[in-house]
Amino acid sequence: MRTNAFSSTIKLSLHQLTDCLSDRVVRRVGLWTGIAFLLLYLYSVGNIVIAPGVDLAFGRPIPTASVVSDWAAKMWKPISPFVWEPIVAFYPIRSVALFISVPNVLMALLLGSLVGVNTAVAIARARLLRGASTRGKFVSGFLTPLPALFTGVSCCVPTVVLVLGSFAATFTVGAITVSRFLLPVAIVVLTGNLFFCVRKATCALPRLN
């Protein structure tokens, strides 16, 4: 009985989601938002590095790519909560480095997909309802992925704390404590927000004249 109810809930949600994504504009916005978030996430965990004026290739000829020694052993080695060791490096120009970590890319794909779909649904519903009452839900589609961007840790300190500067010292211990929960929270909130949105209302768009 309970299994049937769950199954029909999933079916309904997927059906609603399909409705939401049926619009080409909405799909495109969702896709590009997802890609932008994926790149932003990889930047935040230090896998995309842009440093004008710095020779990241360290004197090597460019473009160049290399695979780390013992890559199989290092592939799943965590360097901070939910961030893993890169095993491939690519230097297209001196001031840009792309580091590839398989788990980080998988994580970025998962998060990017969730962000993209959430955004698409939020826009679809906003276009459908166009009412002030929907503003909160629309905004939530964009705010929910933010915790994931705080996952990046450089050496001993979360990047965000270093970006904020030394005045953030008071919050450092708190930031370290919560950092390990940020990514799971982001995934749960994004998934929950998506189901909540698609279940609550249809995305079947009115015909626009």
Place this chain on the structure above:
Amino acid sequence: MAFSRREFLALLGGTAMAGTPLWKAGNSSEGKAWSLADFTQNIQSGGPPKDGIPPIDRPKYVSAAEADKFLRSNDIVFGLAYQGVVKAYPQKILVWHEIVNDEFKDEKIAVTYCPLTGSAVAFGGRSRDGAMLTFGTSGKLVNSNLLMYDRQTDSQWPQILGVAIDGKYKGIVLEEIPLAWTHWSRWRQRHPDTLALSADTGYFRSYGTDPYGSYDKPGTYYDSGGPLFAVMAKDGRFNPKEVVVGVKANGRQMAIHKQTLRAKKLVNTSLAGRPLVAVYDSELDLVRVFVRQLKQKPTNFRFEHGRMADDLTGSLWTTEGRSIDGKMSGSHLKQHASFDVMWFVWYAVFPATQVVK
């Protein structure tokens, strides 16, 4: 080298026992000394897991000419001349690894750097029972300072303390080896035959960028604000990030204000009954500490035309501690280990420290 191994073992038996103060205050008007338990109670997570900041275990080296391709003249390097081998460890590489487990001939040396406390210290890797130790990063901090662990017993060692605060080696003091905090061009000029740590570390990091700031530009973490993590004690005599030269002897400590020594050039002092002289080497922009004792007698030194001169024999000495003229010509002063460190952490670890302003 600061002490022979035998001297270190003697130290261990006297002062480095668990649960008792490691060092007695040099001056009763200054702060108290911490026990090992105090340090263990103040361990904090730094964020990364164990070895999440990966030590370099198989360091590779390049020639100075090759290193010129990726090191700028004003890049900070930690220079080590030991057992006839000269090596430079670029700060821009160590900021991402914090520990290099190296070998000099048959001896293991751990070159360590904590960016949060601006301290670079080289340790001999031999333990009391003769085992060769290698170190990893625990991902934890004490007083905002790197907490290392040894891979052989998992004992934990705060870098600046240089003593295991728990585990099998609890209370054991690591042997410190003088390490030069200087610039690449200065080190290269002094040691043209130097090797430099290669960026081929076995890991990919954005070497050349520094997540904490920059030593070239004022206003970053390295010279501004306070510590990012809680510390056990605070003191306002200097700016928290002011650089002092930390010296230890027989369970006592001393902080020499580096900027003051740049101006004074030389200071005769003593620590725990050991007569010491601190001298500024303007070519490398660093401070060395020597035992100011000649023929078993303490003597004072003075600074003359870029050289040191002793009062006992009138001999002239280089700032590297080598006599170049006079009765002592050809002999060497015994160097005492010291290292640059931010004031806030030196005081937090050693609140009973003497201070030379």
